[in-house]
Amino acid sequence: MKIRAVVGRGEYVTAAVDSGNRIQPAAEHKGCRASAKSRQTSCGSQAGQGDLPNEIWDKVKNHPCYSEEAHHHYARMHVAVAPACNIQCNYCNRKYDCVNESRPGVVSEKLTPEQAVRKMLAVATSIPQMTVLGIAGPGDPLANPEKTFKTFELVTKAAPDIKLCLSTNGLALPDHVDTIVRANIDHVTITINTVDPDIGAEIYPWIFFNHKRYTGIDAARILTDRQLQGLEMLSERGILCKVNSVMIPNINDDHLVEVNRVVKSRGAFLHNIMPLISAPEHGTVFGLNGQRGPTAQELRALQDACEGEINMMRHCRQCRADAVGLLAEDRSAEFTTGRVMKMNVQYDLQMRKAYQERVEDQRAAQVAAGQKELAEFAGEMSTITLLVAVATKGSGLINEHFGHAKEFQMYELSTSGAKFVGHRRVDVYCQGGYGEEDRLSAIIRGIHDCHAVFVAKIGGCPKSNLIKAGIEPVDQYAHEFIEKSTIAWFRSYLDKVKRGEIQHAERDAAIRREALISVA
Amino acid sequence: MPFKIIASQCTSCSACEPLCPNVAISEVRGNFVIEAAKCTECVGYFDEPQCVAVCPVDNTCVIDTSLPRYQAPA
Numbered sequence: 238m239k240i241r242a243v244v245g246r247g248e249y250v251t252a253a254v255d256s257g258n259r260i261q262p263a264a265e266h267k268g269c270r271a272s273a274k275s276r277q278t279s280c281g282s283q284a285g286q287g288d289l290p291n292e293i294w295d296k297v298k299n300h301p302c303y304s305e306e307a308h309h310h311y312a313r314m315h316v317a318v319a320p321a322c323n324i325q326c327n328y329c330n331r332k333y334d335c336v337n338e339s340r341p342g343v344v345s346e347k348l349t350p351e352q353a354v355r356k357m358l359a360v361a362t363s364i365p366q367m368t369v370l371g372i373a374g375p376g377d378p379l380a381n382p383e384k385t386f387k388t389f390e391l392v393t394k395a396a397p398d399i400k401l402c403l404s405t406n407g408l409a410l411p412d413h414v415d416t417i418v419r420a421n422i423d424h425v426t427i428t429i430n431t432v433d434p435d436i437g438a439e440i441y442p443w444i445f446f447n448h449k450r451y452t453g454i455d456a457a458r459i460l461t462d463r464q465l466q467g468l469e470m471l472s473e474r475g476i477l478c479k480v481n482s483v484m485i486p487n488i489n490d491d492h493l494v495e496v497n498r499v500v501k502s503r504g505a506f507l508h509n510i511m512p513l514i515s516a517p518e519h520g521t522v523f524g525l526n527g528q529r530g531p532t533a534q535e536l537r538a539l540q541d542a543c544e545g546e547i548n549m550m551r552h553c554r555q556c557r558a559d560a561v562g563l564l565a566e567d568r569s570a571e572f573t574t575g576r577v578m579k580m581n582v583q584y585d586l587q588m589r590k591a592y593q594e595r596v597e598d599q600r601a602a603q604v605a606a607g608q609k610e611l612a613e614f615a616g617e618m619s620t621i622t623l624l625v626a627v628a629t630k631g632s633g634l635i636n637e638h639f640g641h642a643k644e645f646q647m648y649e650l651s652t653s654g655a656k657f658v659g660h661r662r663v664d665v666y667c668q669g670g671y672g673e674e675d676r677l678s679a680i681i682r683g684i685h686d687c688h689a690v691f692v693a694k695i696g697g698c699p700k701s702n703l704i705k706a707g708i709e710p711v712d713q714y715a716h717e718f719i720e721k722s723t724i725a726w727f728r729s730y731l732d733k734v735k736r737g738e739i740q741h742a743e744r745d746a747a748i749r750r751e752a753l754i755s756v757a
Numbered sequence: 758m759p760f761k762i763i764a765s766q767c768t769s770c771s772a773c774e775p776l777c778p779n780v781a782i783s784e785v786r787g788n789f790v791i792e793a794a795k796c797t798e799c800v801g802y803f804d805e806p807q808c809v810a811v812c813p814v815d816n817t818c819v820i821d822t823s824l825p826r827y828q829a830p831a
Contacts, residue, residue: 321772331813450810
């Protein structure tokens with residue numbers, strides 16, 4: 238179903254701690270990386286604490302959606318207790334599940350608040366790095382206020398250490414701000430696709446407000462006013478707000494720079510611009526009328542244009558309203574109501590804390606290793622920047638085989654460091670243990686703008702095809718930290734360029750960013 | 758009397774249930790149904806039938822033509 242808001246997270250957390258026992262001296266989390274170019278790296282979402290005040294850092298440091306760094310280590314879960322919605326979006330088809338939230342054709346299970354708590358306890362037991370519970374639909378949480386707030390209340394009682402999070406289209410938000418504050422909800426995401434009612438009329442066919450259905454510009458004007466009012470009210474009360482915007486080419490793409498400015502001025506902490514997911518089989522208005530989504534390059538150009546004004550989220554996986562796990566994975570199939578009822582659930586706060594301390598140690602070690610490697614540049618500057626793809630299962634490590642990777646994380650390398658700039662979905666090349674030629678070419682097309690791909694392991698055939706395509710397969714850093722390894726590789730790349738062994742050339746590709754289609 | 762829900766189109770989103778001024782809508786074995794005897798087409802309460810206005814699927818809450826239209830008491 239719908240849910241714009243929700244669209245915004247995705248995280249990925251799987252075996253977060255394959256090297257959890259590796260305790261290294263704690264280091265400061267990295268701050269705002271001073272950038273050689275004018276490209277400012279945002280602090281809050283991209284990296285570590287940086288210049289964020291302590292109270293805000295405390296709120297985001299373990300939230301995979303609000304901190305890019307955290308999303309390698311911490312997991313979230315959404316509970317689908319809110320099926321009703323109060324608006325219609327042209328990218329959503331209510332007859333099935335939300336296309337932005339779910340795999341096409343798969344209907345989420347609705348949960349009662351009691352079932353949701355049971356599920357939360359089961360997940361918290363199995364995945365100790367699950368730190369955040371969000372309600373994101375599948376409709377709009379605030380169109381189902383009783384179920385939504387009952388769930389939060391029960392979760393707080395059962396597991397007080399879990400952070401609460403909510404995603405909304407904003408229409409009902411101003412009516413519920415006080416309840417949100419009382420419920421101790423730290424984070425609220427509002428989906429704001431436009432601040433111009435003329436554009437809104439092309440995205441929202443109708444809204445239901447004050448017992449009446451509004452259409453056209455009237456509907457869009459009411460929605461925008463309520464969204465911005467809600468955003469201001471939450472910001473005044475110190476609740477961190479993320480704004481999600483769906484990028485719809487030729488409708489709101491240019492306009493999102495203005496949206497970015499407006500939401501920043503009203504106190505938004507983070508802006509997440511996501512690509513429209515649109516296909517005829519989804520049965521949405523946009524899917525049926527041929528409205529395309531943006532290319533990966535268009536998306537990135539827009540995110541870059543908005544950066545500097547406000548922190549930009551680039552690690553969103555547009556997850557389902559019942560997603561479970563790290564952003565880049567979806568383990569919801571392991572936690573259906575039928576399975577959850579059979580599980581032996583023991584909420585062990587001490588165990589969770591101990592586990593999370595190990596995660597923190599590893600995370601600090603990762604940051605320190607990256608900084609140490611970066612220091613090796615010793616002030617060296619280069620105008621070269623390039624993209625590399627990394628196969629990872631989480632924990633900030635290069636720990637996935639090329640053939641098993643469902644996505645590649647993209648890093649932009651320069652003498653100012655390794656910057657996470659997004660991810661690319663690819664078909665699983667190695668399904669069933671054997672590779673298929675056309676899948677391999679699809680993957681190569683998908684990462685064709687990269688100079689190298691970092692993997693834990695790779696077979697001979699894909700290796701030679703990658704080399705033919707001009708992408709260097711790098712497996713010498715298997716199971717090492719991503720930042721440290723990519724920076725080390727980049728240093729040797731620059732050395733080779735300097736020595737004239739290789740010639741640096743720009744690379745490009747036109748890539749569609751596809752929806753997460755999990756085979757779980 | 759008035760409205761019925763076409764079960765094959767209903768997404769069971771539950772949006773209509775709390776909006777009905779007559780408490781005529783309920784979930785029966787996973788399907789939402791309108792109790793015809795209670796439905797007043799929202800006459801006297803709202804300008805438009807609430808279930809129709811909020812329903813995400815067009816033509817899913819429809820007038821039940823097998824029954825006479827609701828007449829407000831004189």
